Amino acid sequence: MTALSTLVGDVDEFFSGYLGRTALHRPGAASELPNLISVEDIDRVLTGSALRTPGVRIAKDGAVIPADRYVSKSTLGYADLGDVVDPVKAVRLFRGGATIVLGTVNLLLPHLHELCKDIETDLGHPVDANVYAAPPHARAFEVHCDAQDIIIVQIHGGKRWELFDAIVPNPGGGKVLTDLGASSSLYELREGDVLYVPRGMPHLVRTADSSSIHLTISINTMTWADLLRGMTQEILRSDAFAGALPLGRDVAERVAPMVGKYAGLLSAALIDRATPDSVHRIIYGRTAFADGLGTGLFRQALLDEPIALSDPISLRPGTWPVFTGDGRLTTGPGGLRLPREIAETCRRLHDGPLKVAELSPAPEEALKIADTLVKLGLCTTGS
Template identity: 35%
Template sequence: MHVHRTDPGHGAEVLSLAHVDHLLTETAIRTPAVRVARDGSVLPEASYTRGGSLAGKPLTGLVDPVKLMRLLDEGATIVLQGLQRYWSPVGDLVAELELELGHPCQANAYLTPPGAQGFAVHSDSHDVFVMQTHGTKMWEVHGDGGPGDLLLEPGVVAYLPTGTPHAARAQESVSLHLTIGINQLTWRTLLQREVGRLLAEVPDEHLPAGYLDDPARLADGLADHLAALADDVRRLDPAGLAAGQAEAFLSGRPPRMAGALLDRDALTTGITADTALRRRSGHPCVLVDDGDAVRVLIGDRVLRIPSRVRPALEHVATHTRLTPGELPSTDAESAVVLCRRLVREGLLEVAR
């Protein structure tokens, strides 16, 4: 376990008690975005949800704030799951962390009333960052030296490696903390994918009859297939596979288009050489040469842009804020055309 102290106000900027109040009481949030636990058990959805309708169509799993607050008063912990999907500040944090680590991440938040504990001692199958954003919570963390206590308060971030047994109890006030789980990509996963592709090319023929009495009948054929597979493995290109893995990750993240409607409105009123633009949070901008074009990996997809504007793209890749007029090796009109496209695609946004 590792503990880091930072600005106490930073966590509340990402997810505050007021933010959670808004999500739970003013929006049509539904399960499975919310679950509830008490004394180590997950409560049935019917105990905190209701039905409804929209345009004549039935809706199920709507969170009932009256039922939910009653359960909170009775000591239940409210869990907001997959927050990165519907709360932009958490989504920005998760997207930036994914680019730093190269691993998929997800975020949950835990709202626990004073003195309560939502879950018994347990361990997770992934690494976890824990950020306390409101109140305090005492964590019981089990390591090689036995259990130890750690008090988390706003500004304290803890890192728990995979498999670390832990439990946590709120102290004198309601506690809110954010956990970011790291869904690790592993060597085994990468090798299974590539070797599995080679195995799929092995002929799916029957084993020879009679091998039960004479297993040696399998030996020659097995030796041939193993040798062929070994040769195929040796021919794999590590550099190419590594580049492919990076490109797949940098073009397969969830879309991030917050503000896209406002940007389109700005496009109709005009973007000039002096318009202030910025890279959208959580978007990479990685350039891959591809003949007479450049593939631009922007997170959720790949753009293909003529290679003659590569210097301008390099400027975009290395600057979080810019204007079209700053782009090198291109005239003002071409720079504006390029920036308009990058705004439409979501890599850039108009600074507001």
């Protein structure tokens, strides 16, 4: 059972019946994910991590509180910093009715980062996590909709979610809405409950008599516009579109009849480029997909334990190598290009772990491939 199936139930049913369409409430589902995130984790992040804005936002009654009310001057080594969150000021605002939002907190908590990478593997889209800590009788934001599908996990206390039966197409992040004229449904979340909210579904969130902490897992879906824009940008860098427009006072008039010709060239190039490898490169070449789960990478280097042919080898969770048309692959933000045999091994490992001995008929070559993949941070070995 994967993390996603634990949260939403049958994944195929979730994709076909709920994703992008309607809400899903699963009472107690998160209780099957032990050590998800604790109050102690959140306290440690907020009070002991030297957080800087915009990693923290604080809001109350529909308004975001200016950062200068909860940051203080600080130093990091010899560097003077002016945007470090002061935990005393932040907690004072919390006591005064404000909600504290910790952004992309998965990057600060390894076990939560692993959860997000696990979910990414099932979804094929980047995933991150925010934490919302609210005092009793709090309302951080007005009725709004999000640009992402979100999975809510209630960590502490309770929270009331009012979801409106109207999906806003092409929603902007945090878009505030008025005069909805739509019916709504109320969901009272308790610890361990899970609530899925489709992107574009308006909602209002409040606490009652108790404080609350909930985790928002955001699914940062790529749109058709994103894909076509990426493919088009690649095409427009080619020589076919590098020529200058005509010169003269009547440039617009002379160019207008020629646009159809170049639009046709662009359309044909898009169709010709729509191969699995090319589309894979655009989708998984984004920054959010550049690196897999790095936990244990330093320990692996420090201990430098030898790799055995009998060891299992697998891709790190969240690793999506970008394959090129020549059979090789590019991976990581630096655009590192790797040999054909490495690319082929990564293709095979997408289907699941293998034994190191299965990487090549020649034992020395198998060990060399495994060693390269481990040192590049693409794979892990051992149980």
